[in-house]
Amino acid sequence: MTSAIPGVQALTSIFRTAGGVFLLLLETVRAAFGRWPRRRVMVDQFYLIGYRSTPVVLTTGLFTGMVLAVQSFNQFRRVNITSMVGAVVGVSMVKELGPVLSGLMLAGRVGAAITAEIGTMSVTEQVDALRALATNPVRWLVLPRVLAAVLMTPILTLMADLVGIVGGSFILVGFLKVEWHFHYTNLLDWLKVWDVSVGCAKSSCFGLLIALISSYKGLNTEPGAAGVGKAATEAVVTSCIMILISDFFLTVAFAAIKPDWAN
Amino acid sequence: MLEIRNLHKSLGGKHVLRGVNLVVEKGEALVVIGGSGCGKSVMLKHILGLMKPDQGSIHIDGRDIAKLTERELYGVRQQFGMLFQAAALFDSMTVADNVSFALDEHSKFSTAEKKEIVAKKLGIVGLPGVEKMFPADLSGGMKKRVALARAIAADPDFLLYDEPTTGLDPIMSDVINELIVKLKKTLKVTSIVVTHDMASARKIADRIAMLHEGTIRIHATPDEVYASDDPIVKRFINGQASEEQMKEVWGYTATQAGEGAKG
Ligand SMILES: Nc1ncnc2c1ncn2[C@@H]1O[C@H](COP(=O)(O)OP(=O)(O)O)[C@@H](O)[C@H]1O
Ligand SMILES: [Mg+2]
Numbered sequence: 001m002t003s004a005i006p007g008v009q010a011l012t013s014i015f016r017t018a019g020g021v022f023l024l025l026l027e028t029v030r031a032a033f034g035r036w037p038r039r040r041v042m043v044d045q046f047y048l049i050g051y052r053s054t055p056v057v058l059t060t061g062l063f064t065g066m067v068l069a070v071q072s073f074n075q076f077r078r079v080n081i082t083s084m085v086g087a088v089v090g091v092s093m094v095k096e097l098g099p100v101l102s103g104l105m106l107a108g109r110v111g112a113a114i115t116a117e118i119g120t121m122s123v124t125e126q127v128d129a130l131r132a133l134a135t136n137p138v139r140w141l142v143l144p145r146v147l148a149a150v151l152m153t154p155i156l157t158l159m160a161d162l163v164g165i166v167g168g169s170f171i172l173v174g175f176l177k178v179e180w181h182f183h184y185t186n187l188l189d190w191l192k193v194w195d196v197s198v199g200c201a202k203s204s205c206f207g208l209l210i211a212l213i214s215s216y217k218g219l220n221t222e223p224g225a226a227g228v229g230k231a232a233t234e235a236v237v238t239s240c241i242m243i244l245i246s247d248f249f250l251t252v253a254f255a256a257i258k259p260d261w262a263n
Numbered sequence: 264m265l266e267i268r269n270l271h272k273s274l275g276g277k278h279v280l281r282g283v284n285l286v287v288e289k290g291e292a293l294v295v296i297g298g299s300g301c302g303k304s305v306m307l308k309h310i311l312g313l314m315k316p317d318q319g320s321i322h323i324d325g326r327d328i329a330k331l332t333e334r335e336l337y338g339v340r341q342q343f344g345m346l347f348q349a350a351a352l353f354d355s356m357t358v359a360d361n362v363s364f365a366l367d368e369h370s371k372f373s374t375a376e377k378k379e380i381v382a383k384k385l386g387i388v389g390l391p392g393v394e395k396m397f398p399a400d401l402s403g404g405m406k407k408r409v410a411l412a413r414a415i416a417a418d419p420d421f422l423l424y425d426e427p428t429t430g431l432d433p434i435m436s437d438v439i440n441e442l443i444v445k446l447k448k449t450l451k452v453t454s455i456v457v458t459h460d461m462a463s464a465r466k467i468a469d470r471i472a473m474l475h476e477g478t479i480r481i482h483a484t485p486d487e488v489y490a491s492d493d494p495i496v497k498r499f500i501n502g503q504a505s506e507e508q509m510k511e512v513w514g515y516t517a518t519q520a521g522e523g524a525k526g
Contacts, residue, residue, distance in 0.1 A: 038367065121354075128313050129351040133365050133413075134340040136333070 017238065021216045024138065028146050028212070031139035045144040049110050049211075050152030056109055057102050057156045058163050064097050065089055065164025069171040073178075082172075083182035087190035089168035094191060098161040099199045100247055103206035106153060107239035111214040114145055115235035118218025119228040127219065137219065146211040153207030154200035161199065194262030198254045205250060210239045264289055265310065265421065265453065270319035272305060279305050281477030282319070292447050292454040294464040296499060297474035303457040304348055306474065307423045310455070311343055312336040323421075341369055344414035348425040348457075350406040352398040358385070358409050359394035365417040384412040389438055404431045411439065415446065422446065424456040428463050440466045461500055473499060 036042065072085045118141055121127050130137045165187070172178040217235040221227045270283040279302040287293045297303050308314040309321055312328050320327045328339055344365075352361050362381045366372055372380065385391055388408040398406055407430060414422060424443065428436035440463045446452045447467075456467055464471055465485055472482040473496055481488055481496050489500060498505060504512070 124354075125347050125349060125351040126353055128308070129345075129347060129353070131313055131333075131336075132311055132340060132343065132345045132347075133368065134337040135364075135368055136337065 017213075017216065020220065021212050024142065024212055024216050024219075025208075027138045028142050031136060031143045032147070034139060037140050037144060041140070042144045042147070045148040046152060048113070049106075049145065049148040050156065053106055053109055053152070053156055054159065056105050057160050060101050060105050061093070061098060061160025061162070061164040062167040064101055064160075065093055065166070065168035066171050068092060068097070068164070069168035069176070073172065073176050082176070082178050084186055085178065086165075086169055086172055086183040087186040089172075090165050090187050090191050091195065093161045093164040093168075094199050095195050096199075096247075096251075098157050098164060099203040099206065100243065102153065102157045102160045103203060103210070103243045103247075104240055106149075106156070106207070107210050107236055107243060110149065111210045111235050111239045112232045114211060114214035115218040115221075115232040116228055118142075118215055119221035119231045122219060122221045123223050123225075123227060142211070142215040142219075145215060146208060149207035149211035150204050151207075153203045153210075157199060157203040158196075161196070192262060194258065201254070202247065202250050205246060206243045209242045209246060213239045213242060264322075264324060265455075266322040267306070267310070268320045268322070270306070270309060270321065271317045272302075272309065272314065273317055274305065279477060280309075280316075283474070283477070283479055285472055285479055285482065287453060287455060289453055290447065290451045291469045292443065292456065292467050294468035294471045295455060295457045295474060296459065296461075296464060296471060298499070299459075301474050302477060303474055304425055307345070307425055307455065307457060310423060311340060311345055341365075341417070342420045343423065344417070344419035344421070345423045346407070346411050346414045346425055346427055348429075350398075350403075350410040352406055352410055352413070354398050356397075357394065358390075358396050358398070358401075361398070361409060362394075362412045362416050364413060370417065380416060381412075384416050385409070387415070387442060388412045389435065404435060407431065408435075408439070411442075418450060420451075420453060422452050422454045424454065424458075426457055426459065428458060428460050436460065436463060437466075439463075443467050461502075 068089045069085060072088050073082060076082050076085050076088070118127070121141070127137050127141075130140055169183065169187070173180050173183055214235040217231045217238070221231040265287040267283050267285040270280050271278070272280040283306060285293075295303055295306070305314065309316055309329075310323075312321075312331065312333075316329050320329050322328070323339060326339070328336065331339065352358075353364070356364075359378075359381050360367075362384055363377045366377045366380060370377075381394060382391070385393060388411050390405060390408050390412070393401070393405070393409070398409070401409065407427065411424075411427060414424075422443075427439050427443065431439065443454060443456060443463075444467055447454055454467075456463075458464055468485050470483060471485055471488045473480045473488070475495055481491055481493060483491070488496065491497060497503075
């Protein structure tokens with residue numbers, strides 16, 4: 001029996017989840033080419049996943065940008081190039097911190113909510129009721145959440161980037177007396193359309209991972225209220241880890257395909 | 264015609280169904296009785312293809328639905344209405360949206376027509392005017408009746424009722440019993456009714472089947488079932504505890520407990 005060895009058990013569980021999430025992706029894509037659920041069901045998810053996440057993501061972006069400004073300023077002051085700090089803040093936000101931190105915050109907020117909702121529906125037989133009413137739960141439950149997450153995550157990330165840069169600039173120019181003109185030209189000089197696009201593409205992938213993993217965990221919740229809590233925790237942890245792992249590979253992949261005009 | 268052949272199913276390490284054989288003729292009302300946890304709900308779920316058999320087959324009008332894919336099953340399920348044991352109403356939708364779900368998904372009725380059908384079906388189950396309420400605002404019995412309205416909304420050919428009268432007061436129970444009889448008579452619906460309520464079994468049933476330890480213990484007309492001298496069938500019909508159960512409660516055997524239990 002494999003279950004006697006904890007390492008083997010953990011490994012099979014990871015592969016089972018990965019396989020299940022991949023099959024769910026295929027099923028969702030298939031559903032996307034069919035008839036979509038009525039508009040209300042779609043709009044609700046855009047509202048819940050997108051609009052309702054704004055405060056969390058904006059707060060994350062703002063304070064990340066500001067703390068980054070303070071920390072970098074202290075380093076750069078030693079070599080007397082404080083006018084470059086704004087550019088460092090901008091590039092770091094756009095390329096890494098915006099997408100990854102927004103992704104992690106959304107994994108907590110949106111991921112847990114998706115799993116708890118779908119998980120509750122599973123254990124109260126509402127998912128079976130959907131199937132009994134000849135409706136594919138993937139089409140009805142997963143597709144709207146995946147679409148909303150894939151489209152709203154980059155928008156939220158851009159907002160986080162923006163407030164992070166504004167917050168950082170405010171600290172630098174307002175309190176740390178960096179010259180506005182140099183700060184501004186360096187920032188614009190270093191911020192590249194390509195990097196912003198890559199950041200958006202990465203956050204779309206993070207949104208997809210969050211929605212798929214959380215839906216999968218919800219649909220496979222064990223019976224009982226305890227099962228829902230367990231599934232939600234697993235969804236958040238798995239989503240966060242997958243965001244960090246995939247971030248590395250996406251970064252490498254995008255670096256490899258970077259076109260000449262982007263340099 | 265609906266036929267279950269040698270159905271086996273294990274769940275959570277327990278061999279729940281151990282070779283169920285059952286035939287339900289078109290237009291017939293079959294009442295399934297049996298102790299709690301003996302697998303009645305599991306059996307109903309197999310009929311809809313919500314669960315897959317470990318072994319055996321389920322034939323609906325000659326087609327083995329255990330062999331169909333989930334996608335093919337959606338077509339089959341449109342002929343079915345199912346009342347789940349715990350109602351399984353969609354929490355996030357109003358009563359009206361719940362009841363008209365199958366119509367919204369699979370029919371071409373106009374909004375006004377659907378509204379009329381919903382009002383009519385809610386009237387039938389004795390709940391006129393609750394359209395705008397949410398499931399959370401309803402009592403257990405009301406939820407059950409809304410779920411019944413949802414099951415009959417699209418006028419299915421087969422109706423599966425999982426304990427339709429459990430949790431209802433005696434008068435409402437009788438209304439639901441009459442409704443089941445009426446649906447059978449007027450719409451020629453083939454019904455399978457799981458119940459503990461021998462009064463409703465008597466009223467509804469063309470035939471009664473008793474599920475006991477994973478197989479069908481008796482399958483006969485109500486008169487034959489009532490006349491049966493099988494001790495297990497007799498005890499269930501009369502609502503009598505077995506010797507062992509008496510001993511567990513009283514600490515001594517049923518004959519000794521006679522006086523204690525009665526007076
Ligand atoms: N999804 C499931 N996972 C594990 N065990 C289940 C599941 N559904 C039902 N069971 C078990 O199967 C048995 C029969 O359940 P059920 O059909 O609900 O009984 P009842 O006859 O009261 O409707 C019970 O022991 C129950 O614990
Ligand atoms: Mg049951």
